[in-house]
Amino acid sequence: MTPRGGEGPPLEIIGGFESTFMPAHDRDIFETTEHDTRWREDLDLLSRSGITRLRYPVRWHRIEESEGVFDWSATDEVLNHLHEHGFRPIIDLVHHTSYPVWLTDGFADARFGAAYLRYAEAFARRYPWVEEYTLFNEPFATLFLCGHEAIWPPYHSGLQGFVDLLVNVLPAVAEAGALYRELLPGARHVWVDTCEFHTGSDASGQRYADMANDRRFLALDAFLGRGYDVDSQLGRDLAPVGGERLLSLPAGTIDVLGLDYYAHCQWNFGVEGGTAPTPTPLPLADQIQQYWQRYGLPCMITETNVRGRTSDRATWLKYVLEQCEEAQARGVVLEGVCWFPVVDSTDWNSLLFRCEGHVDPVGVYWLDEDLERRTSVMSTSYALAAGGVRSGELPAYLLGEPVATWLQGYREQMSHWDWQQPPESDLGSRLPRTTTRMELRIVDAQ
Structure with a gap:
């Protein structure tokens, strides 16, 4: 079926910058891409593309390098610039593992809740003009990689580890949300997490896919106080690891449902494990509609990209935009599409295990060997869409x-x-290295 599209107002195109901190290396992606020193240049690229709304991270790990001591000087400079030049930031308070190194156990640290709330309150009191915010980026995906897959610190594994982290983190996020209702009453909470759907190639794989298709909603449902079906396969799996703790967490609120969509958000499972993307992907419009029907909240594509040539990225932008137009034509309230990030990222080929400055070819603007920002057919398509x-x-x-x-x-x-x-001639940076696959594994897929 040819998507209909074009039946609603044009979708807003949104910018975004990658900033994840790598605690083991004391470096973040602002630094490895030089956005920390070239942010004016990068914001000017956005402005020239016709974009004013953007996801923008606040680097807690740099703001509070010593426990209880805040240094807002660098943040003041950037955020005041955004405010004064008409940008509309969706502030991202914690992006993946971007917490201070003194939280030695990361999201498992008993000090996390109090420290996070202290930081969140200090931010809101300092920047009362903020209109949109993300309290915690990708709670499901982040805590899954930290607590279930042992890929990020604190390197816990299995459902026990995953549930433990959800229980340690989500109550603080809900409390921060209640605080922001008081301190930033006109601002909106944009919940951001992965937009998933899974398939199976055999009976056992389909059973796992069915469970994973329930599990994708686990963090958001727990945050909203919706719980989970204790009689489902997921519910039975959660029972021996104290999953019932998720049924009594304090409920939070959200205003916009941000969906992060990549081809690897759709896995196919079988007796030998899981692979991504599935050979039979569900159209993105159908996935968006699933989330819309479940939650009834305004939606937004808060991340998408593909690792490849600049022309491949332009083609993926066309696909995502077309699917979003189709969802919009079906009646979904869809606010915009964020290609993430604006400039190439670094070191995601190892899921940030290594910090080598390896340029990942995913940005609107590609980085050359000197980290100069380069235009391409992708940046042209991006500006046209904007x-x-x-x-x-x-x-x-x-x-x-x-x-x-x-x-x-x-x-x-x-x-x-x-x-x-x-x-x-328009390929982008370090093309031979696009053959490097992201080193992602999914455990317990059987």
């Missing part, structure tokens, strides 16, 4: 490898497009 151009008017470039194979399952959803050859 100017109100519909997805049907954006170019579809023939996909290069490994993206063509990576997105093979999506080809049927793109079959109505008129494809064109990408410009040979």
Whole structure:
């Protein structure tokens, strides 16, 4: 089916900058991409693209390097610039593992709740003009990687570790939300988490996929006080690890449901484990509609990208925008689309295990060997979309490898497009290294 699209107002295009802190290396991605010193240049790129609304992180790990001592000087400089120049930031208080190093057990640390609330309150009192905020970026995905997969600190594993982290973190986030209702009464809480859907290639894989399709809602449902079905497979799995603790957490509130969507948000499971993306991906419009029907909240695509040539990125932007227009045509209240990040990121090829400054080819603007920001067909499509151009008017470039194979399952959803050859000279940074797969594993997939 050809998506309808074009039946509502043009979707707002939103900017975003990657900042995740790597506690083991005492570095963050602002620093490895030099955004910490080139932020004026980067914001000017956004402005010239016609974009004023952006996800922007506040770096708690740098603001409170000594416990109880806040240094807001660098944050003041950037946020005051945003405010004075007409930008509309969605402030991100904690992006993945971006907590101070003195929280030695990270999200498992008994001090986390009190420390986080102290920091969140100090921020709100200092910047009362903020209109949108994300209290904790990707609670499900972050705590899953920290607590279930042992990929990020504190390196816990299995459902026990995952539930323990949810119980340690979510009450503080809910309390911060209640505080912000008082301190920032006109501002909106944008909850941001992964937009998932999973499939199975055999009976055991489908059983796991069914459980994972329930599990994707676990953090948000717990935060909203909705609990989970104790008689489901997920409920039975949670019982021996104290999952009932999630049924009595203090409830929080959200105003906008932010959905982070990548091809690897759709896994396929079988007897030998899981792989991403699934060979039979559900159209993004259908996924958005699932979340809309479940929660009835205004939605926003708060992250998307694809690792590849700049022309591959432009094509993925066309796909995501087209699917969002389709969801909008079905009646979903959809506020905008954020390509994340604006400039290439670094070190996500190892999921931040290593800190090598390895440039990940995902940005609107690509980084060369000297970290200079470069334009491309992607930045052209991005600016066109920001100017109100519909997805049907954006170019579809023939996909290069490994993206063509990576997105093979999506080809049927793109079959109505008129494809064109990408410009040979417009590829982006370090192209041979796009063959590097993200080192992601999913345990207990059986």
